[in-house]
Every structure is written in structure tokens, then in C-alpha cells.
Amino acid sequence: MHGLSRPYKNFSYHDTAEILYNILQRENIKKVILVGMSMGGYPSQHFAAMYPDMVKGLVALDTTPLGLQYYTKTDLWWLKQASSMAKWFPSSVLRKSMAWQVSKTKYSYQKMISMLKPLSKAEIIKQMQIAYEYFTYENKDVYFSFPVLILAGDKDHTGKVKVYCRKWAQYTGYPLHFIRNARHFANGDNPEQVNLEIELFINDINNN
Numbered sequence: 001m002h003g004l005s006r007p008y009k010n011f012s013y014h015d016t017a018e019i020l021y022n023i024l025q026r027e028n029i030k031k032v033i034l035v036g037m038s039m040g041g042y043p044s045q046h047f048a049a050m051y052p053d054m055v056k057g058l059v060a061l062d063t064t065p066l067g068l069q070y071y072t073k074t075d076l077w078w079l080k081q082a083s084s085m086a087k088w089f090p091s092s093v094l095r096k097s098m099a100w101q102v103s104k105t106k107y108s109y110q111k112m113i114s115m116l117k118p119l120s121k122a123e124i125i126k127q128m129q130i131a132y133e134y135f136t137y138e139n140k141d142v143y144f145s146f147p148v149l150i151l152a153g154d155k156d157h158t159g160k161v162k163v164y165c166r167k168w169a170q171y172t173g174y175p176l177h178f179i180r181n182a183r184h185f186a187n188g189d190n191p192e193q194v195n196l197e198i199e200l201f202i203n204d205i206n207n208n
Contacts, residue, residue: 018050
């Protein structure tokens, strides 16, 4: 839903997993370590659930888990309201508020603004609908037998991401590491720690 993939019709997270599978098949890549950031965590988890034999590990960065047990009925109701509420904001206010919400540093704020610039207000709202509302329709219980690392900005106040990440870690035993001085766009706010966390995770997988 960015760049040359626009317009993208009939979106589903199941399809994004299938598309990733087809790309890997074409490139003759047999095993992967997935890194899914924010909304990207959902295609990664769906792929991992569908093709577990292809996955060596998963890094979940500022995203939330698949699983019916994590979300209350109230949570699910509010998730479905996000795109409707966004319609009431003027386009410039919506863009700036979204960029501020996810960013701790000037770099992340400007990067987010630049990512939103090519999109119309309608496209931004559609992406929000897919990220929040569509997720609830395709949410399901999953089990991963491979290593999983959860990363989250220590100042991430986008929705209840930190709450869900804590529940995820408590329920599964997956390690949860907080990225210092970072909001939801943690890899923009503190790329040094994010990159180091991922590097150590990959090295650990390859050495075991």
C-alpha cells in the first residue's frame, strides 16, 4: 500500500503471507528470520503460522501478538473505531499527529512525515482501517516453536502496544527488550540498539 503497490485491493493478511512465500520461492530462499515492525508484525506472524518450517526466528518490533487471549472485547471495539475517528481530523493535523505519536526524535518525525506525504487522506485512513480493524478479523491463536524476540520502545504510547507486548512475553516466555528513549518508531529513534538487538538474536540462532 505504498509506492508502486498502490492501489492495493481486497487486502488480507493471509494474502500478504502468500505473497511473501511466492517471493521467497522465486528467489530460492528456503529459510528466513523475519523482522516485523508495527503493522508489519502481522504479515510476519501469519507467514510464520502458515510456513513454520521456513522460519528460523522472528523479531517483533513495536507490534502486537496474534492470539485471541490478549484482546478484550473493549480493546477490539476501540480498534475498529480508529479509522472512523481519523476522518474527523483535517489532513495536515492527521499527518502531524500521527508522526508525533510514533516519534521521539526529529529524524523519526520527519521520516514519518515523508512516508505519509505521497498518500491521500483517504489512503492513510484505509491503511489505519487495515492495521487496526482488519487485524481483528484475521486474528487467531498461533504457536511458534522457533525463537521469538519482542522489542518495544520504552516510551511507545501508541495504543496499548507495550501492554500487549508484556502480556505476550508473560504468556509465552519470549524475551522482551525495551529500546531506550524510543517511541513506536523505535528503529528510527534508536537504531543502534535495535540493530544490536537483532544482530545478537541472529547470532544466537546461528550458533545453536
